[in-house]
Structure formats: structure tokens, C-alpha cells
Amino acid sequence: MKHILLISFLVLTVSRGLAQEYIEIITRKSCDCGEQVPDTLKSEQFNMRLGLCMIDASMPYKKQIKKDFGIDLDKIDTEGVKLGRMLGVKMASVCPNTLLKMTQRIKGQTATTKAQQSSEGTVTKIENDFFVVLSLKDESGKITKYYWLTFIESAGDLTSSYSTLVGKTLHIDYEPQEFFDPKLQEYRQFFVVKRIIPMD
Numbered sequence: 378m379k380h381i382l383l384i385s386f387l388v389l390t391v392s393r394g395l396a397q398e399y400i401e402i403i404t405r406k407s408c409d410c411g412e413q414v415p416d417t418l419k420s421e422q423f424n425m426r427l428g429l430c431m432i433d434a435s436m437p438y439k440k441q442i443k444k445d446f447g448i449d450l451d452k453i454d455t456e457g458v459k460l461g462r463m464l465g466v467k468m469a470s471v472c473p474n475t476l477l478k479m480t481q482r483i484k485g486q487t488a489t490t491k492a493q494q495s496s497e498g499t500v501t502k503i504e505n506d507f508f509v510v511l512s513l514k515d516e517s518g519k520i521t522k523y524y525w526l527t528f529i530e531s532a533g534d535l536t537s538s539y540s541t542l543v544g545k546t547l548h549i550d551y552e553p554q555e556f557f558d559p560k561l562q563e564y565r566q567f568f569v570v571k572r573i574i575p576m577d
Contacts, residue, residue, distance in 0.1 A: 400464075408468055493552050493571060509539055510522050511570070523570045531574070
């Protein structure tokens with residue numbers, strides 16, 4: 378019985394690993410293709426081209442996608458939204474700028490950069506799931522999350538030492554940006570870190 382359970386566990390682990398591998402390939406190809414779509418296209422054409430990028434990248438793996446995620450690419454008219462949601466989450470970690478361009482155009486906005494803002498406070502928590510997320514508590518006691526998605530300016534190399542920031546006071550320059558949140562099924566604002574300056 379123990380051998381059967383062990384074999385089942387190993388098969389499940391390998392299957393998950395293979396699924397993760399081909400989804401990463403699809404995501405990377407979707408990002409590369411999406412970055413080539415001209416900003417000058419009208420919103421409808423722009424969105425269509427980006428959707429085709431995802432579909433073209435996914436087609437070689439349509440059997441695996443149907444088996445692992447229940448998405449039938451032969452019925453893309455009805456299943457396209459599911460595919461977009463699944464890949465959108467992955468694309469946020471691989472090419473956040475492309476995803477931002479997509480969400481802004483989907484909402485009929487131009488891809489303009491919003492004014493940079495700043496905040497100061499004490500780091501109460503650091504999460505590092507898909508991205509590094511800093512929770513900052515300001516003087517009023519309000520805790521706000523700031524997302525490290527792209528290169529940031531800092532006095533030292535934070536890539537290997539960001540976990541030491543808990544309990545420290547920081548000045549953070551950030552840009553408010555809107556991304557699609559698949560859990561809420563709507564767009565919401567994220568504060569994207571541009572610069573970190575330690576205050577103590």
C-alpha cells in the first residue's frame with residue numbers, strides 16, 4: 378500500500394512539474410509576441426492581436442491544457458476568457474509592462490505613465506510569492522502594500538538583502554498602476570515600487 382501511495386505521489390509531482398514547464402513556455406512566447414504588437418493600433422485591434430498571441434502560443438499544448446486545466450482551445454470563443462485569466466496571472470511575473478499595456482488598452486486608456494508618488498513608514502511584513510511585496514505602516518497606523526515588479530533604485534543591492542528590511546523605516550517612491558485581479562474579477566490599483574531609500 379505504501380508503494381502505491383509513493384508511486385502515486387511521484388506521478389502527481391512529475392505531472393505538476395511538466396504542466397508548470399509548458400505553461401512557462403506559453404507565457405514567455407505570449408510575452409514576446411505581445412511586446413511586438415504596435416501601440417498605434419486601435420484598442421479593438423490591439424486586444425485582438427494580443428489574444429492571438431496567447432492562442433498561438435497555447436495551440437501546440439492544447440491537449441495538455443484541456444487535461445490539466447479543463448480549457449478546450451477548440452472552443453476558444455467560449456473558453457478564451459479562461460485562457461486569458463490563467464495566462465494573465467503568469468504574465469504578471471514574466472512581463473509586467475506588457476500586461477500593464479494590455480490592461481490599459483482593454484480599458485480604452487493610453488499607456489501613459491502616471492505621476493510618481495512617495496510614502497514613508499516602517500516595514501511590517503515582506504511577502505515573496507510571485508513578487509516581493511512590502512507592507513509599510515505610516516505614521517497614522519495605516520498599512521499599505523507596495524509591489525516590486527521592475528528594477529528599482531536603491532542605495533545598495535536589495536535583491537539578496539530585502540528580507541532584512543522588516544522593522545526598518547523606508548522612503549518609497551512608487552507609481553499607481555492598474556492590473557487585472559483574477560481573484561476579484563476586476564481591475565484594481567497596485568503601488569509599484571520605483572525607488573527605496575532607508576531612513577535609519
